[in-house]
Amino acid sequence: xxxxxxxxxxxxxxxxxxxxxxxxxxxxxxxxxxxxxxxxxxxxxxxxxxxxxxxxxxxxxxxxxxxxxxxxxxxxxxxxxxxxxxxxxxxxxxxxxxxxxxxxxxxxxxxxxxxxxxxxxxxxxxxxxxxxxxxxxxxxxxxxxxxxxxxxxxxxxxxxxxxxxxxxxxxxxxxxxxxxxxxxxxxxxxxxxxxxxxxxxxxxxxxxxxxxxxxxxxxxxxxx
Amino acid sequence: xxxxxxxxxxxxxxxxxxxxxxxxxxxxxxxxxxxxxxxxxxxxxxxxxxxxxxxxxxxxxxxxxxxxxxxxxxxxxxxxxxxxxxxxxxxxxxxxxxxxxxxxxxxxxxxxxxxxxxxxxxxxxxxxxxxxxxxxxxxxxxxxxxxxxxxxxxxxxxxxxxxxxxxxxxxxxxxxxxxxxxxxxxxxxxxxxxxxxxxxxxxxxxxxxxxxxxxxxxxxxxxxxxxxxxxxxxxxxxxxxxxxxxxxxxxxxxxxxxxxxxxxxxxxxxxxxxxxxxxxxxxxxxxxxxxxxxxxxxxxxxxxxxxxxxxxxxxxxxxxxxxxxxxxxxxxxxxxxxxxxxxxxxxxxxxxxxxx
Ligand SMILES: Nc1ncnc2c1ncn2[C@@H]1O[C@H](COP(=O)(O)OP(=O)(O)OP(=O)(O)O)[C@@H](O)[C@H]1O
Ligand SMILES: [Mg+2]
Numbered sequence: 001x002x003x004x005x006x007x008x009x010x011x012x013x014x015x016x017x018x019x020x021x022x023x024x025x026x027x028x029x030x031x032x033x034x035x036x037x038x039x040x041x042x043x044x045x046x047x048x049x050x051x052x053x054x055x056x057x058x059x060x061x062x063x064x065x066x067x068x069x070x071x072x073x074x075x076x077x078x079x080x081x082x083x084x085x086x087x088x089x090x091x092x093x094x095x096x097x098x099x100x101x102x103x104x105x106x107x108x109x110x111x112x113x114x115x116x117x118x119x120x121x122x123x124x125x126x127x128x129x130x131x132x133x134x135x136x137x138x139x140x141x142x143x144x145x146x147x148x149x150x151x152x153x154x155x156x157x158x159x160x161x162x163x164x165x166x167x168x169x170x171x172x173x174x175x176x177x178x179x180x181x182x183x184x185x186x187x188x189x190x191x192x193x194x195x196x197x198x199x200x201x202x203x204x205x206x207x208x209x210x211x212x213x214x215x216x217x218x219x220x221x222x223x224x
Numbered sequence: 225x226x227x228x229x230x231x232x233x234x235x236x237x238x239x240x241x242x243x244x245x246x247x248x249x250x251x252x253x254x255x256x257x258x259x260x261x262x263x264x265x266x267x268x269x270x271x272x273x274x275x276x277x278x279x280x281x282x283x284x285x286x287x288x289x290x291x292x293x294x295x296x297x298x299x300x301x302x303x304x305x306x307x308x309x310x311x312x313x314x315x316x317x318x319x320x321x322x323x324x325x326x327x328x329x330x331x332x333x334x335x336x337x338x339x340x341x342x343x344x345x346x347x348x349x350x351x352x353x354x355x356x357x358x359x360x361x362x363x364x365x366x367x368x369x370x371x372x373x374x375x376x377x378x379x380x381x382x383x384x385x386x387x388x389x390x391x392x393x394x395x396x397x398x399x400x401x402x403x404x405x406x407x408x409x410x411x412x413x414x415x416x417x418x419x420x421x422x423x424x425x426x427x428x429x430x431x432x433x434x435x436x437x438x439x440x441x442x443x444x445x446x447x448x449x450x451x452x453x454x455x456x457x458x459x460x461x462x463x464x465x466x467x468x469x470x471x472x473x474x475x476x477x478x479x480x481x482x483x484x485x486x487x488x489x490x491x492x493x494x495x496x497x498x499x500x501x502x503x504x505x506x507x508x509x510x511x512x513x514x515x516x517x518x519x520x521x522x523x524x525x526x527x528x529x530x531x532x533x534x535x536x537x538x539x540x541x542x543x544x545x546x547x548x549x550x551x552x553x554x555x556x557x558x559x560x561x562x563x564x565x566x567x568x569x570x571x572x573x574x575x576x577x578x579x580x
Binding site (some may be wrong): 056057070077080081082083084085088089093095097099100104107108111112115117139150172 | 226493
């Protein structure tokens with residue numbers, strides 16, 4: 001079943017001669033249980049694609065549907081709720097609050113979304129798997145870029161959303177860790193029945209993907 | 225509260241500075257308020273002790289008891305009732321004769337020993353009431369300054385010797401200690417003509433202007449407002465306190481604005497993660513309130529320490545209801561100061577989170 005569906009999406013920035021079309025009639029669906037990989041060079045519109053899919057910005061034309069709900073019909077508040085409950089974002093930067101320790105990053109989630117989160121045991125296992133369980137009392141500025149990225153991945157998975165949207169989640173990771181994260185995403189998709197969409201230019205993730213797309217000149221083409 | 229507290233805890237220096245600023249501002253406000261009330265008290269304490277409700281002066285006295293004289297003629301057809309007392313006031317220099325000669329500016333108050341103030345409204349902290357013209361009772365502040373019962377003193381440059389036999393409670397007028405004596409002494413100090421009886425009449429009842437037609441009539445509140453310098457001092461203090469409130473509002477608003485601006489990328493991420501703008505606004509207002517409350521507590525501690533440890537020329541009068549009121553206004557202003565960043569938070573664009 002497709003939980004997230006983009007239909008005839010186009011996105012322009014600017015007007016007149018300075019107008020750029022970043023996305024050109026893009027169609028995309030993601031199913032539960034699958035890991036989709038969208039590859040494209042820098043500036044090709046990967047982040048734009050992901051923010052539109054997650055309801056952070058509206059497309060110029062076209063519709064986005066998440067679990068059967070058309071995003072453009074939702075109020076700001078309903079869209080907040082949808083993101084909170086249905087979508088885990090792993091963002092390209094500034095993922096973590098600088099003044100919260102790793103433990104408190106999760107505590108903050110618990111304060112806002114009170115039910116349906118991972119159990120403490122599941123969280124401990126996740127941190128173990130990502131090799132960050134020794135960092136729970138660290139602040140973001142006391143960790144490396146790769147460690148921050150892995151905490152951000154755990155932060156996105158913790159509320160148990162059916163959909164994960166990840167923007168360059170492996171940019172700061174070495175090949176070994178890329179494999180761990182790739183396998184984790186694959187496991188999450190298969191075992192926990194989630195739809196995982198990763199936009200990246202990291203070819204090392206190809207091996208784990210069920211579907212691979214190329215984003216180029218505003219066009220999205222399916223490779224497999 | 226969670227976000228607010230965690231952030232303050234992590235950014236101790238930053239928030240410490242803001243709190244320090246609020247501590248200093250609220251301290252200054254409390255001290256100014258204390259000084260204002262202290263000064264006001266020194267202006268009028270004696271009137272309160274006398275339970276004065278109505279004052280009658282000469283019509284040409286320019287509202288000033290010390291400059292007023294009333295004559296036998298003006299009283300001709302009236303005799304005073306038991307709620308009324310003749311009072312003669314004059315600024316006087318009192319000189320202690322023995323030990324180190326010591327000069328003191330005082331307000332001499334001449335009374336009739338048989339009238340209500342001398343009989344009932346002159347509570348003493350030490351000694352006794354005067355039995356004759358050569359005995360004086362002085363305000364307790366002179367006791368603190370080292371005067372003792374039995375001290376021999378002279379008034380102005382008259383040759384006469386007087387003896388201090390008692391110290392009176394809360395007896396200050398026009399920011400000077402009161403020294404109580406007889407009306408006849410007042411007449412001598414004043415060099416007044418024989419038909420002059422006193423400066424004015426004080427009553428502990430509300431009386432109408434018709435009571436003494438030849439005299440100017442003042443309800444006590446009006447009389448106090450007309451005390452030399454009283455209204456001007458008060459409005460100066462009020463102006464300073466009011467302006468400090470505006471300054472604290474601006475400081476809180478500016479600091480929170482700058483801090484919020486720096487946190488915009490973080491807030492964008494939180495918005496992207498589905499955390500509502502309301503929650504973030506709540507955190508900012510919580511923070512403003514925590515900062516002001518902490519600052520006010522610090523200011524209070526400093527104020528109490530000051531009142532307790534520091535000898536002041538003007539004693540601080542700390543009135544808790546007023547301090548409470550100032551504190552509440554400060555906290556409200558802190559909340560208002562947080563409204564400026566609130567507008568920014570409402571406009572946070574989560575897309576920014578991904579594009580930086
Ligand atoms: N708000 C905006 N206003 C104008 N142009 C924008 C805006 N957001 C993105 N763009 C443009 O859209 C294009 C795609 O940007 P996007 O961030 O989606 O690229 P990307 O594939 O994520 O790049 P990278 O790999 O570097 O993150 C870029 O040319 C960018 O300049
Ligand atoms: Mg990008």
